[in-house]
Amino acid sequence: MIKSMTGFGKSVTQLPTKKITIEIKSLNSKNQDLNARIPSFYREKELELRNLVAQRLERGKIDFSLYVELNGEETSSSINADVVKQYMKQLREVTPDAADIELLKIATRLPDALKTERDEIDDKEYQSILAGVEEALNAIDTYRVDEGKALKKDFELRIKNIATNLDEVITLDPERMTGVRQRLTKAVSDLKTEVDENRFEQELTYYLEKYDITEEKVRLSNHLKYFQKSLDSADSNGKKLAFISQEMGREINTIGSKSNYAPMQQVVVRMKDELEKIKEQLLNVL
Numbered sequence: 001m002i003k004s005m006t007g008f009g010k011s012v013t014q015l016p017t018k019k020i021t022i023e024i025k026s027l028n029s030k031n032q033d034l035n036a037r038i039p040s041f042y043r044e045k046e047l048e049l050r051n052l053v054a055q056r057l058e059r060g061k062i063d064f065s066l067y068v069e070l071n072g073e074e075t076s077s078s079i080n081a082d083v084v085k086q087y088m089k090q091l092r093e094v095t096p097d098a099a100d101i102e103l104l105k106i107a108t109r110l111p112d113a114l115k116t117e118r119d120e121i122d123d124k125e126y127q128s129i130l131a132g133v134e135e136a137l138n139a140i141d142t143y144r145v146d147e148g149k150a151l152k153k154d155f156e157l158r159i160k161n162i163a164t165n166l167d168e169v170i171t172l173d174p175e176r177m178t179g180v181r182q183r184l185t186k187a188v189s190d191l192k193t194e195v196d197e198n199r200f201e202q203e204l205t206y207y208l209e210k211y212d213i214t215e216e217k218v219r220l221s222n223h224l225k226y227f228q229k230s231l232d233s234a235d236s237n238g239k240k241l242a243f244i245s246q247e248m249g250r251e252i253n254t255i256g257s258k259s260n261y262a263p264m265q266q267v268v269v270r271m272k273d274e275l276e277k278i279k280e281q282l283l284n285v286l
Contacts, residue, residue: 001154003236003286004147005029005060009140015125021067024053024140028284029061037065042208045126049133056137058240059286066129113165122125134256144286151281152231155241157260157275162248163224165271169255169264170217176261177211212253220251 005028034054036044053064091098107113114189144271190281227244230237252275 001145001234001236002148002231002238002241003141003144004151005238005286006147006284007140007143007235009136009138009143011135011139013128013132015128017071018130019069019071019148020132021069022129022136023063023065023067023135024057024133025063026057026060026140026144032059032071033058033061033161035061035063039066039068042066042121042129045121045129048139049129052130052133053137057140066226078114079108080113083280084108087113098272112122140161147235148285151285154280154281156228159224161274162271163221164250165267165273166217166220166224168267169198169213172261172264172267173213173217176259176264179261182271205266211258211260213258216251216254216258220248220255232279236281236286241285242279242282245275249275 005026007024007026008023013021013022032054036046036050042049050064050067053062061173083105088103088111090099091103091106095103127183152215177180204277223244227248228243230241230244248255249272256265256272259265259268
């Protein structure tokens with residue numbers, strides 16, 4: 001079962017004094033690239049949360065965001081009244097005629113006008129956050145599986161098309177080899193000189209073996225079967241599929257370089273086109 005690296009998951013947890021929203025988004029990447037946005041209040045738990053997300057999602061460009069919205073009954077900051085009063089007193093000395101409201105606006109923007117009380121993270125609250133992360137991870141995993149199903153259908157179509165073209169190559173091969181033999185025989189006859197028949201047969205056999213694509217046809221057929229088998233496996237291994245596709249490309253290119261026969265080269269071009277579409281989609285497979 002293949003999975004896509006593209007996905008999105010979200011969870012919303014409503015606590016008595018705050019609402020916690022967790023969003024996880026992932027895109028394709030060769031390795032894991034995890035970016036976490038977490039409020040400073042929860043920084044001490046960042047490493048644990050990052051590890052939890054990293055272990056579940058394995059690979060991809062991942063954005064993990066945790067948002068906290070207070071409902072008004074609780075606030076992490078309060079006005080430092082003594083500091084604000086001192087600021088206003090000093091500002092009054094500078095501008096005696098200024099209105100109090102204007103001085104207050106300025107004073108509240110100055111350093112230390114607000115003080116933040118940092119309490120220990122409540123265990124029940126953190127357990128709710130972990131449950132929210134798990135919910136978001138399950139959601140993104142479901143998204144990845146659904147995307148993987150669509151990718152698998154496309155891969156199976158491309159593999160089927162390559163297999164069909166390979167059958168056409170196999171059908172054309174005897175005709176191609178006959179043409180090669182005829183061209184070589186004609187080239188020798190055009191020389192209008194006597195040749196040693198035994199030597200000629202040896203040379204002919206050499207050239208026919210040079211153009212022979214039996215091994216490439218067999219290997220390509222095996223690669224196609226192995227690719228399909230890997231698609232049907234329980235795990236999702238995009239790197240393994242990418243390696244198989246490279247081996248498929250190697251055999252297709254060799255068939256093209258050896259064919260020296262226009263109808264077969266046209267079929268090879270079609271196979272290459274299908275393989276390029278596979279490789280493009282494989283960039284998004286986990």
